Amino acid sequence: MLYNTEENCNKNILIENRDTSKAKRQHDIDTSSCCKYTQPGNSTERLCTFHGCRVVIGNQIKNVVHLVHSPIGCAYYSWDYRSQSYGYGFTTGIQERDIIFDSEEKLYDAILKASEEFNPDAIFVYETCIPGLIGNDLQGITKKASEEIEIPVIYFDCAGFKGATQNEGHKIANRQLFEIIGNGKEEFHSTPYDVNVIGGGSSVKEAKIIENMLSKIGIRVLCSFTDNATIDKIRVMDRAKINIVHCTKSSMYLAKMMYKEYGIPYIKGNFFGIENCSMSLRNIGKALNIDKDKIENFIAENLERIKEKLELYRENLKGKRVFISHGAQRVLNYIDPLKNDLNMDIAGVATYFGNEKNYKEILKKIPKETVVLDNPNSYELERAIVESNADVVISDNHIRYLVHKLGVPFVYGRGGKKSYIGFDGFINFADEVHGAINSKIWKLLNN
Numbered sequence: 379m380l381y382n383t384e385e386n387c388n389k390n391i392l393i394e395n396r397d398t399s400k401a402k403r404q405h406d407i408d409t410s411s412c413c414k415y416t417q418p419g420n421s422t423e424r425l426c427t428f429h430g431c432r433v434v435i436g437n438q439i440k441n442v443v444h445l446v447h448s449p450i451g452c453a454y455y456s457w458d459y460r461s462q463s464y465g466y467g468f469t470t471g472i473q474e475r476d477i478i479f480d481s482e483e484k485l486y487d488a489i490l491k492a493s494e495e496f497n498p499d500a501i502f503v504y505e506t507c508i509p510g511l512i513g514n515d516l517q518g519i520t521k522k523a524s525e526e527i528e529i530p531v532i533y534f535d536c537a538g539f540k541g542a543t544q545n546e547g548h549k550i551a552n553r554q555l556f557e558i559i560g561n562g563k564e565e566f567h568s569t570p571y572d573v574n575v576i577g578g579g580s581s582v583k584e585a586k587i588i589e590n591m592l593s594k595i596g597i598r599v600l601c602s603f604t605d606n607a608t609i610d611k612i613r614v615m616d617r618a619k620i621n622i623v624h625c626t627k628s629s630m631y632l633a634k635m636m637y638k639e640y641g642i643p644y645i646k647g648n649f650f651g652i653e654n655c656s657m658s659l660r661n662i663g664k665a666l667n668i669d670k671d672k673i674e675n676f677i678a679e680n681l682e683r684i685k686e687k688l689e690l691y692r693e694n695l696k697g698k699r700v701f702i703s704h705g706a707q708r709v710l711n712y713i714d715p716l717k718n719d720l721n722m723d724i725a726g727v728a729t730y731f732g733n734e735k736n737y738k739e740i741l742k743k744i745p746k747e748t749v750v751l752d753n754p755n756s757y758e759l760e761r762a763i764v765e766s767n768a769d770v771v772i773s774d775n776h777i778r779y780l781v782h783k784l785g786v787p788f789v790y791g792r793g794g795k796k797s798y799i800g801f802d803g804f805i806n807f808a809d810e811v812h813g814a815i816n817s818k819i820w821k822l823l824n825n
């Protein structure tokens with residue numbers, strides 16, 4: 379189906395699984411039709427509820443065994459996708475006979491074995507479609523196992539079919555991990571400048587850069603949830619003065635639950651891009667009553683250090699066209715820095731699980747002729763990239779080779795060896811984009 383967006387706009391294009399050339403002729407876009415279940419038989423880039431729970435939120439927590447109660451296939455798309463995972467990952471490898479004769483004992487034994495072998499702080503048990511459909515009592519098994527091994531065994535009821543997108547998995551993970559908060563040790567000493575950064579979504583390296591940057595203006599990060607999290611760090615999150623929500627899509631639920639239960643206010647923070655980073659530091663400083671001059675001096679020092687390089691990239695990238703394909707929040711975080719900090723033009727946008735609100739926000743930020751794809755498959759994505767005349771595509775790694783085959787430069791949007799977060803990180807990002815566009819390989823390939 380094809381949907382147009384804002385009432386007064388007849389040129390923005392939002393399409394779901396459709397041909398982009400036809401999409402350009404449509405007028406009445408309706409964003410309420412986004413974020414619906416993908417139709418059976420329609421292969422798209424979208425990921426399931428289990429993925430949102432385990433890969434986006436759970437995986438990053440250190441010294442935890444992640445036990446996926448599933449056939450081997452569900453566990454495939456995990457470690458290679460987010461390489462910065464610090465737990466131990468296993469699947470119970472359910473087979474046909476387990477479905478017929480029961481797999482509960484297999485899971486129970488696996489929990490006990492994992493505890494014995496790895497001595498973890500906790501074991502996370504993830505439900506997938508098969509145990510969800512046959513009705514395994516994972517709640518009962520995990521409770522019994524937890525009593526036996528005397529560490530938390532947390533059950534995530536995140537079977538892939540439980541939501542239209544991975545977003546439901548974020549909520550499930552947030553709800554379950556919320557139960558750990560508030561169980562920290564009594565002797566913990568709070569300061570007036572304690573915060574949590576929640577919903578980072580990239581890597582422990584990025585979390586450490588944010589923690590380090592905030593420490594320079596006197597702020598202590600109790601927990602970077604979950605990029606640099608441990609069970610003990612999650613336990614003391616209730617001692618923070620504010621929550622800084624970095625990715626609203628994956629963790630706003632947690633911030634809202636913490637506000638309701640512990641009265642901890644939350645503010646949005648975005649450390650990608652020069653303007654975003656400066657603005658976020660000002661807002662955090664204000665929320666914690668930190669001396670304004672201290673914040674402004676810190677920002678000025680950083681701007682001075684990167685000034686020359688930034689100006690060079692702004693000149694060289696001016697007018698270059700960029701196609702962004704990511705989760706909706708990351709797309710939103712990237713548009714302004716690409717436009718305002720780097721002088722680039724937005725050629726197109728694709729997201730896999732954006733909702734109506736996300737798309738309305740995206741459409742306000744981009745030119746009216748820009749193609750926006752909701753939940754595209756590979757063919758639709760390929761066609762949109764070609765038609766958009768993009769000079770570079772920024773995305774997750776799973777479409778890297780599709781883009782390379784089109785002869786279009788590609789940048790991995792989460793950063794590889796170098797981080798893209800903070801002031802220096804943004805220079806790394808600009809350097810990566812500049813290098814990708816100007817690589818001689820594209821000229822050789824396209825001649």
Ligand code: SF4
Pocket residue numbers: 426427428429448451452505506507508537538539
């Ligand atoms: S949980 Fe379900 S939808 Fe997700 S990978 Fe496993 S079988 Fe597929």
